[in-house]
Amino acid sequence: MNTGFIEGGICAPKGFQASGVHCGIRGNTSKNDLSLILSDVMCSAAAVYTKNKVKGAPLLITKEHLDDGKAIAVICNSGNANTCAPNGIEIAVKTCELLAEKLEVKPEDIIVASTGVIGQPMSMEPFEKGIPEAIKKLSDNGSEEAAFGIMTTDTVKKEFAVKFELGGKECKIGGIAKGSGMIHPNMATMLCFLTTDAAIAPELLHKALSADILDTFNQLSVDGDTSTNDMVSIMANGMAGNVLIEREGEDFNVFCAALNQVTSAIVKALAKDGEGAGKLLECTVTGAPDKETARTISKSVITSSLFKAAMFGEDANWGRVLCAIGYADAEFDINKVDVSLASAKGKVDVCKGAAYNEYSEDEASVILKEDEISILVSLNQGEAEAKAWGCDLTYSYVEINGSYRS
Structure with a gap:
């Protein structure tokens, strides 16, 4: 069947x-x-x-x-x-x-x-x-x-x-x-x-x-x-x-x-379909020491207001991803973390070992113009993985919620 x-x-x-x-x-x-x-x-x-x-x-x-x-x-x-x-x-x-x-x-x-x-x-x-x-x-x-x-x-x-x-x-x-x-x-x-x-x-x-x-x-x-x-x-x-x-x-x-x-x-x-959203954000965390760590980190990334705003601006500001990973309430070695940004237009590896990895800003700009963006985080310290979903933060979100009752 x-x-x-x-x-x-x-x-x-x-x-x-x-x-x-x-x-x-x-x-x-x-x-x-x-x-x-x-x-x-x-x-x-x-x-x-x-x-x-x-x-x-x-x-x-x-x-x-x-x-x-x-x-x-x-x-x-x-x-x-x-x-x-x-x-x-x-x-x-x-x-x-x-x-x-x-x-x-x-x-x-x-x-x-x-x-x-x-x-x-x-x-x-x-x-x-x-x-x-x-x-x-x-x-x-x-x-x-x-x-x-x-x-x-x-x-x-x-x-x-x-x-x-x-x-x-x-x-x-x-x-x-x-x-x-x-x-x-x-x-x-x-x-x-x-x-x-x-x-x-x-x-x-x-x-x-x-x-x-x-x-x-x-x-x-x-x-x-x-x-x-x-x-x-x-x-x-x-x-x-x-x-x-x-x-x-x-x-x-x-x-x-x-x-x-x-x-x-x-x-x-x-x-x-988040309020005012223009982009779907999907964060996938792999190589985590356990499932809960992967869940916590992936959700920390997609809830970061600074990162959500960067995605609205189509700005490959990967430092905001690393920042959100760093304050996630979980135990892991930050120095082993790699980050990539991807969409239907391709992928750029923006961070290796928690540090800058040379990439093309022009290529990243093309990738981030798509309406579905993947944030790929590899912790390189285990076998567990998890995903989290969110959206970008736009002017429209404030407009909608500034007059919600009307």
């Missing part, structure tokens, strides 16, 4: 429908602001949440609902984060109750999420209007509308799916995500919803998701700010018909690899 990326997003797996509508939370009536995902049957479910001490009310409710490892639906609004709102918990609870009544399911089986401006009042009126419309519009082609419904400052939708095989059965994983700014996760990023028709026990599903984010969502940064509403959730309805994955082994490894295909694609899309 062929494996790899397919169309359909969160509706690619069997038994999932989705929709997106405008319910009135956002002032722009041309944009969806309420999204719904529904499985035909009960799912194993898992989620990971922001480590910010300030958490959106929906996250607190979702965490309670997923205590039993089960869910059947996701409801998410954009335009208001439902964070630090005086009636936030009440709104999140009533949203689940209203949806549950209409779908004839239990409120406890619903994942609820919100994204948008923090600290704004919220009412049930938009949900009372929008939930019936969202249910009516549910479709097995509804992934795109749902993806649009969770966007805030995003300029493009983030929607991916892959197919793979478990025990001779074709399985699929799909995902949608939103995120453009306020991204520096300690578990995930803004909001991401994943669906799969693979059969996997809740404990193993949570294990797979928790391991995956260490090398995907946790390695993403746009601006160094960890959101109050970060959450990644996944629902698995088992409708592909594979033997239930209840323990680690070959099937679990295949599932994890497929999950990583989707999440890696989402992370790159989120970084490339």
